[in-house]
Amino acid sequence: MTTIYLAGPEVFLPDAMPIMAEKRRLARQFGFEPTGPGSDENQTPVKRTAAEIYSRNDTAMRRADICLANITPFRGVSADPGTVYEIGFMIALEKAVFAYTNHPDDYGLRVRSIWYAGLEIDETSGRPRGPDGIAIENHGMADNLMIDGGVEATGGKVFRATTFPADPARDLAVYLQALQTIAAMRADGRSPTKAAR
Amino acid sequence: MTTIYLAGPEVFLPDAMPIMAEKRRLARQFGFEPTGPGSDENQTPVKRTAAEIYSRNDTAMRRADICLANITPFRGVSADPGTVYEIGFMIALEKAVFAYTNHPDDYGLRVRSIWYAGLEIDETSGRPRGPDGIAIENHGMADNLMIDGGVEATGGKVFRATTFPADPARDLAVYLQALQTIAAMRADGRSPTKAAR
Incomplete structure (x- = not known):
């Protein structure tokens, strides 16, 4: 089973749980096992320290095969910095890394x-x-060139909305398009694995 | 010679060249060989594509021993996203990663x-x-918990200003304090090397 780490700032939304559950449901529909922040859906919520949250994400990133990161601007011009950290981290680990944004502008x-x-x-x-x-x-580029540049160097892809959706923090059209493309790339044997050096 | 990758958004400043030259001069004063964006100081400037810039930074990060990243907020709440990418990337590569910010607020x-x-x-x-x-x-924490959490998990440290300086984009007091501490840690054999797993 291919594990996909779903990076993104949805964890901060007031309705984080249903949105993240829907993202996981869609990932499973394409044959991926979702992991990452908030993926412990059947566990009783507990308040964790920052070090515990870091450690859980670190472990999940190392175990995952693929990253699909939501880089829709978060409180400003750029992606959520936690998500950007995870993109850099997983590219250095030579995972297949993809990103999507609901903002059409570069x-x-x-x-x-x-x-x-x-x-x-x-x-x-x-x-x-x-x-x-x-x-x-x-x-x-969709964000700072290190993000787009890193994703493209691994053979991944940055998916960008063509129009600004009504609810950019929650819209899943580009996410769905990304899942479809990644599943098709893997079916074709075009799965990116090792970073270009 | 210990190589230090100087990550940060100084490259975007109108006076990028003298500021970055001064940061490199100070790093050398503590026995480090500086590398990273803009460190090709003796070469004729050429206009590079995004892919070329990414590739140069990728190579420099892999060759470096240490990262010292300027995470002073850049155009908003958080650090420059290129810098955040580099922190995540170098932590995954098990480099010794440090960060500093000229903003005293968490x-x-x-x-x-x-x-x-x-x-x-x-x-x-x-x-x-x-x-x-x-x-x-x-x-x-100084920024998103993944940044502080990652730096601390490697045995690194986030250095934070105690007061907001007059020119936060250029002030080097906390940078200097970081260099001093890193040099002292290495002299004491307290050099962080491998990320905690």
């Missing part, structure tokens, strides 16, 4: 619309810069 | 002051939640 557009909303961007220096002089990464 | 306080600025926080459900219902991580 990182450079989001820096303009979310962080520098309405402020003038300096396009004169060869690199676009905010009014604070800080350069805006402009590679057309 | 993550929970910053979510309140930066993201929900002035809005009421719901403290009634057992977990603090923003007006959007999204839970605020409340472990007293």
Whole structure:
């Protein structure tokens, strides 16, 4: 059974349990065994220390075959930092890593619309810069180039919404598309395994 | 020679070159050979593709012994996502990973002051939640618990400013304190090497 680590910030939602249960149900429908934050669905909830939560996620990441990470922007321009950590961690472990985002705009557009909303961007220096002089990464990628770059270097893929859904924190259309593609890649023997060096 | 990978968002600053040169100079002063983004200081600058930048950083991370990451909040509540990726990546590779931040407040306080600025926080459900219902991580850590948790699991340390400096994007006092501590740990044979499993 192929184990898939479902990384993402859903654990923080007020309705985390039903959303995460639905994500696990869909993963199983494609033949994957889901793991990761909140996957202990049949256990009595207990309050865990940060070190305990870290340790459980560390173990689950090492045991998993695949990561599918939700990098929809969380409280700002970029993905949830816990999720980004997990992407880097699992790429270094040479797992097959995929990501999806419900935001159709690339990182450079989001820096303009979310962080520098309405402020003038300096396009004169060869690199676009905010009014604070800080350069805006402009590679057309879904998030910081290390995230997209790492996923692509392992043979994975970043799936991006084509339009902004009504409820980006909960919408599962792009997640479903990602599961379908990963299942098809594995059926075709195009399963990414080892990171390109 | 111990190689130290200097992760952080300084590369985006308008005065990136002198700041990064000063960080490398200080690292050398403590006996470390600096590497990482922008460390090709004696080469003619060339415009690189995202894949080329990823590949150079990947190689530098694999070759380095230590990571010292600047997790000072970047355009929002949390650290630069590229830096967070590199922390996760180097922890999985069992490097000795350290981080520092020029923001004295923990993550929970910053979510309140930066993201929900002035809005009421719901403290009634057992977990603090923003007006959007999204839970605020409340472990007293510098950033998302995966970052602090991962660094601490390897025997590393997160260094935090005690007061907010005048120029948090450039201040090097906590960076210097981190270098001193890492050098002292290594001199004492307390050098973290392998991640706790």
